[in-house]
Amino acid sequence: MIRVxxxxxxxxxxxxxxxxxxxxxxxxIMGLLGPDGAGKTTLLRMICGLITxxxxxxxxxxxxxxxxxxxRDELGYMPQRFSLYGDLTVMENIFFFGSMYRLDRSVIKQRxxxxxxxxxxxxxxxxxxxxxxxxxKQKLSLTCALITRPSLLILDEPTYGVDPESRKEFWKILYxxxxxxxxxxITTPYMDEAELCTxxxxxxxxxxxxxxxxxxxxxSFSYPVMQINLKTRRPINLHDLPxxxxxxxxxxxxxxxxxxxxxxxxxxxxxxxxxRIADATIQEVLPTMEDxxxxxxxxxxxxxxxx
Amino acid sequence: MDRILAVLKKExxxxxxxxxxxxxxxxxxxxxxxxxxxxxxxxxxxxPTTVFDQSLSAQSRDMLEAFTASGxxxxxxxxxxxxxxxxxxxxxxxxxxxxxxxxxxxxxxxGTSAQVQVIVDxxxxxxxNQAIATANSIGLIKSQQxxxxxxxxxxxxxxxxxxPWYNPDGITAYFMVPAILGIVVTMTMVILTSVAIVxxxxxxxxxxxxxxxxxxxxxxxxxxxxxxAMGYIQITVALLVGVLVxxxxxxxxxxxxxxxxxxxxxASLGLGLMISNIAKNQxxxxxxxxxxxxxxxxxxxxxxxxxxxxxxxxxxxxIIPLTYYLDIIRGIILKGIGFEYLIxxxxxxxxxxxxxLVISTLKFxxxxx
Amino acid sequence: MxxxxxxxxxxxxxxxxxxxDSLTMDIIPGEICGFLGPNGAGKSTAIRMLCGxxxxxxxxxxxxxxxxxxxxxxxxxxxxxxxQKFSLYDxxxxxxxxxxxxxxxxISARHRRKRMQEMLELAQLTGREKDLVANLSSGxxxxxxxxxxxxxxxxxxxxxxxxxxxxxxSRRQFFEIIKTLAEKGTTVxxxxxFMDEAERCDRIAFINQGKLMALDAPDQLKQQFxxxxxxxxxxxxxxxxxDQLSSLPYVKETSLHGSQIHVLLAHEEYxxxxxxxxxxxxxxxxxxxxDVFIHIARLRKEGGVS
Numbered sequence: 001m002i003r004v005x006x007x008x009x010x011x012x013x014x015x016x017x018x019x020x021x022x023x024x025x026x027x028x029i030m031g032l033l034g035p036d037g038a039g040k041t042t043l044l045r046m047i048c049g050l051i052t053x054x055x056x057x058x059x060x061x062x063x064x065x066x067x068x069x070x071x072r073d074e075l076g077y078m079p080q081r082f083s084l085y086g087d088l089t090v091m092e093n094i095f096f097f098g099s100m101y102r103l104d105r106s107v108i109k110q111r112x113x114x115x116x117x118x119x120x121x122x123x124x125x126x127x128x129x130x131x132x133x134x135x136x137k138q139k140l141s142l143t144c145a146l147i148t149r150p151s152l153l154i155l156d157e158p159t160y161g162v163d164p165e166s167r168k169e170f171w172k173i174l175y176x177x178x179x180x181x182x183x184x185x186i187t188t189p190y191m192d193e194a195e196l197c198t199x200x201x202x203x204x205x206x207x208x209x210x211x212x213x214x215x216x217x218x219x220s221f222s223y224p225v226m227q228i229n230l231k232t233r234r235p236i237n238l239h240d241l242p243x244x245x246x247x248x249x250x251x252x253x254x255x256x257x258x259x260x261x262x263x264x265x266x267x268x269x270x271x272x273x274x275x276r277i278a279d280a281t282i283q284e285v286l287p288t289m290e291d292x293x294x295x296x297x298x299x300x301x302x303x304x305x306x307x
Numbered sequence: 308m309d310r311i312l313a314v315l316k317k318e319x320x321x322x323x324x325x326x327x328x329x330x331x332x333x334x335x336x337x338x339x340x341x342x343x344x345x346x347x348x349x350x351x352x353x354x355p356t357t358v359f360d361q362s363l364s365a366q367s368r369d370m371l372e373a374f375t376a377s378g379x380x381x382x383x384x385x386x387x388x389x390x391x392x393x394x395x396x397x398x399x400x401x402x403x404x405x406x407x408x409x410x411x412x413x414x415x416x417x418g419t420s421a422q423v424q425v426i427v428d429x430x431x432x433x434x435x436n437q438a439i440a441t442a443n444s445i446g447l448i449k450s451q452q453x454x455x456x457x458x459x460x461x462x463x464x465x466x467x468x469x470x471p472w473y474n475p476d477g478i479t480a481y482f483m484v485p486a487i488l489g490i491v492v493t494m495t496m497v498i499l500t501s502v503a504i505v506x507x508x509x510x511x512x513x514x515x516x517x518x519x520x521x522x523x524x525x526x527x528x529x530x531x532x533x534x535x536a537m538g539y540i541q542i543t544v545a546l547l548v549g550v551l552v553x554x555x556x557x558x559x560x561x562x563x564x565x566x567x568x569x570x571x572x573x574a575s576l577g578l579g580l581m582i583s584n585i586a587k588n589q590x591x592x593x594x595x596x597x598x599x600x601x602x603x604x605x606x607x608x609x610x611x612x613x614x615x616x617x618x619x620x621x622x623x624x625x626i627i628p629l630t631y632y633l634d635i636i637r638g639i640i641l642k643g644i645g646f647e648y649l650i651x652x653x654x655x656x657x658x659x660x661x662x663x664l665v666i667s668t669l670k671f672x673x674x675x676x
Numbered sequence: 677m678x679x680x681x682x683x684x685x686x687x688x689x690x691x692x693x694x695x696x697d698s699l700t701m702d703i704i705p706g707e708i709c710g711f712l713g714p715n716g717a718g719k720s721t722a723i724r725m726l727c728g729x730x731x732x733x734x735x736x737x738x739x740x741x742x743x744x745x746x747x748x749x750x751x752x753x754x755x756x757x758x759x760q761k762f763s764l765y766d767x768x769x770x771x772x773x774x775x776x777x778x779x780x781x782x783i784s785a786r787h788r789r790k791r792m793q794e795m796l797e798l799a800q801l802t803g804r805e806k807d808l809v810a811n812l813s814s815g816x817x818x819x820x821x822x823x824x825x826x827x828x829x830x831x832x833x834x835x836x837x838x839x840x841x842x843x844x845x846s847r848r849q850f851f852e853i854i855k856t857l858a859e860k861g862t863t864v865x866x867x868x869x870f871m872d873e874a875e876r877c878d879r880i881a882f883i884n885q886g887k888l889m890a891l892d893a894p895d896q897l898k899q900q901f902x903x904x905x906x907x908x909x910x911x912x913x914x915x916x917x918x919d920q921l922s923s924l925p926y927v928k929e930t931s932l933h934g935s936q937i938h939v940l941l942a943h944e945e946y947x948x949x950x951x952x953x954x955x956x957x958x959x960x961x962x963x964x965x966x967d968v969f970i971h972i973a974r975l976r977k978e979g980g981v982s
Contacts, residue, residue, distance in 0.1 A: 250875050
């Protein structure tokens with residue numbers, strides 16, 4: 001569906017994207033992950049034809065980007081920030097958006113009913129967009145992006161600032177769309193969402209570092225992850241212990257990335273003993289996407305034994 | 308004081324970084340003055356004129372010469388029939404048609420009234436008035452010359468001597484340049500400050516400021532001060548153009564002009580700030596600014612003399628700051644008068660400034676809704 | 677003990693809509709209190725009222741011992757507020773933004789340089805002083821916004837969704853800063869949609885449809901709201917498996933967590949039955965705050981507005 005080859009883009013002195021290669025196949029839910037300013041949004045905008053790359057080639061559905069105008073309605077794009085008209089109602093926004101693609105009013109109406117049914121927005125058809133909650137606004141944006149029935153949908157941080165419950169509903173919709181054959185390319189700062197992608201691509205400093213499925217990523221992570229389960233909450237500080245690469249606190253759980261399994265286990269155990277923490281247990285777990293992300297952002301791709 | 312200083316510094320930095328606005332602020336007085344200073348001529352000269360001379364005599368040539376010598380009429384085309392005259396005026400190629408009948412010279416010699424027909428395109432009233440008045444006086448003068456020769460004393464019975472003060476040559480630029488200066492200053496000041504608050508509201512930075520200990524008046528003053536400096540830069544640029552390009556004489560004290568201008572700048576900034584506090588977004592602020600500016604330009608006495616306005620409009624123009632400033636700037640530059648004659652106008656501007664600032668400060672609540 | 681914030685029946689209405697409904701709560705000095713709740717629950721409205729930039733419709737509150745309604749201006753020098761929008765001046769540099777807020781908070785010239793340096797270090801922005809804010813990435817902007825807000829060393833800090841739209845690494849750095857602040861005795865109120873951040877708060881205030889649903893430590897909340905046995909499943913297609921699970925009679929709740937499903941069973945003994953019914957081995961787990969969140973959010977939805 002998308003084939004990006006050696007694409008680069010510079011803004012003045014900043015090199016936003018450098019020789020990026022990305023291949024998204026039909027039926028993929030591809031998650032594009034990376035630190036702030038890594039070039040995610042720039043890459044997405046280039047794929048949508050909103051920014052022209054300095055070099056390289058982008059093929060959408062096998063056709064070069066220059067011909068994009070002819071198959072615009074095959075491509076749905078949902079931008080990072082809510083970019084609809086707050087002073088128009090839900091339906092007015094949809095009609096406006098649809099008419100940009102020269103769709104018939106009756107066609108728009110029929111499709112809108114279908115999509116609004118999926119997105120649970122039917123009762124809010126006549127509400128002003130400004131008066132929708134954050135989660136509903138996102139769904140309206142999605143509805144507009146879907147009005148042409150695209151086969152490829154690109155979403156830039158669609159769940160920005162949306163509460164957990166609404167995020168889950170949103171992902172359910174994405175899965176339904178995917179099952180009906182739609183290919184999705186998405187960016188997100190939420191690692192639990194990254195886990196729901198069929199593939200993730202990690203980008204930092206404008207370069208695609210690796211592409212893999214979340215399950216394979218976890219299996220090929222080079223370092224063991226130890227989880228400490230604390231029965232009672234108490235401050236612990238493991239950062240300065242030898243052989244400890246990273247520590248993330250999750251309330252009653254602490255994830256520790258260690259260089260060596262045996263040594264790490266002993267170090268943690270000794271620490272717990274020294275601090276008289278008796279009610280804690282240590283177990284080795286699979287890394288979470290969050291562990292992996294932090295590992296990649298801080299340590300680079302060498303933490304993986306990728307084939 | 309710290310807080311005013313902080314706002315002041317920030318505004319200066321932002322102005323400096325915003326090259327576009329800075330450029331506009333400096334270029335506006337230059338361009339407007341050059342454009343309007345040349346373009347706005349209430350005196351209409353060199354009116355394109357078509358002539359149909361059926362007399363073809365020394366007398367008709369003498370009369371025609373009187374017309375062209377006045378400088379108001381340029382004979383751009385001759386006609387050989389009434390139809391051609393009509394065509395020339397209809398098509399707009401000529402604004403005035405002068406027609407000498409075949410018996411013109413004959414009547415003049417016989418001592419009976421010799422007619423000259425002057426057709427004027429009156430769709431432009433300013434031009435028409437000028438042409439009619441000039442044509443009439445040329446007729447009178449030529450008649451006088453003939454009459455005087457017949458008088459025993461060879462002198463006219465009345466002698467009215469008009470002495471035009473302040474602008475004896477009637478140069479429009481002298482009258483217009485100071486006024487344009489006033490308009491340029493008030494326009495840029497109002498528009499610049501009209502977005503000052505509302506822009507921060509739109510960007511979300513206002514919300515942050517509201518949580519800080521800053522007081523509304525401190526914010527207002529901090530926002531106004533940098534633009535006073537801008538106002539003075541504009542005035543200086545405009546005055547330089549006036550003096551160097553249009554040779555406007557400054558008869559009064561330059562120092563007084565600068566001092567009294569302060570009141571006008573503050574009034575304009577206050578007005579802009581008030582708009583900014585009322586408007587909900589930048590677009591509204593712009594629209595309100597234009598809504599306020601247009602009557603200012605038309606009713607302040609910039610183009611049309613206030614004395615000729617209907618009573619209601621006359622009173623309306625009393626609440627326009629520019630009205631008073633035009634008195635001040637024309638007074639100092641052209642009449643060379645000083646503060647003692649302008650106390651009333653200065654007081655009015657002071658009242659405006661205080662009024663606008665008080666309304667702005669009151670209107671600016673430290674709440675978002 | 678004097679509370680950092682104490683509200684009684686604090687209410688705010690917008691027309692017919694009650695954004696915050698009779699909020700009564702006490703915030704302990706020096707704690708990190710997380711405000712959690714669905715979008716539009718009234719978290720931001722509550723914070724804006726407590727900052728004194730939005731007038732309450734009724735009710736009363738004291739902030740740092742001052743009356744919120746009558747002594748708003750006394751409160752302001754001692755609090756900081758950071759909104760979701762990162763209210764910075766894009767056309768000024770990092771250092772100019774800090775200098776501006778230092779001036780607004782009347783920090784004397786003598787202390788200013790030192791304080792600004794401290795803030796740069798805290799926000800990990802040393803070396804980028806002269807960069808224009810417009811050119812910073814969101815993680816940097818977020819830390820600069822915090823630094824600018826707390827330049828006057830406030831006693832109380834309000835953070836409204838400070839970590840939306842920044843990467844996991846930036847979020848972690850940011851929360852470390854918040855922890856540092858709290859250790860120095862600053863009271864922190866923070867709204868977030870990230871449950872791992874919520875887990876790190878001392879106490880959580882759950883707000884839904886304008887009402888305070890619960891205010892307690894994360895562990896207490898879990899015990900209080902999750903009755904039954906929580907187990908985790910890792911099926912191949914979790915999203916589409918949810919409905920099927922929900923229809924089982926002994927399943928009280930299901931929710932998706934990444935590629936795992938959390939299932940709340942009425943009792944421990946149903947575990948083996950679940951294993952038989954779905955063909956995967958469930959693993960008993962401690963409920964997470966996300967489970968609590970979803971539980972409370974659904975409670976309101978199903979029960980309607982009471």
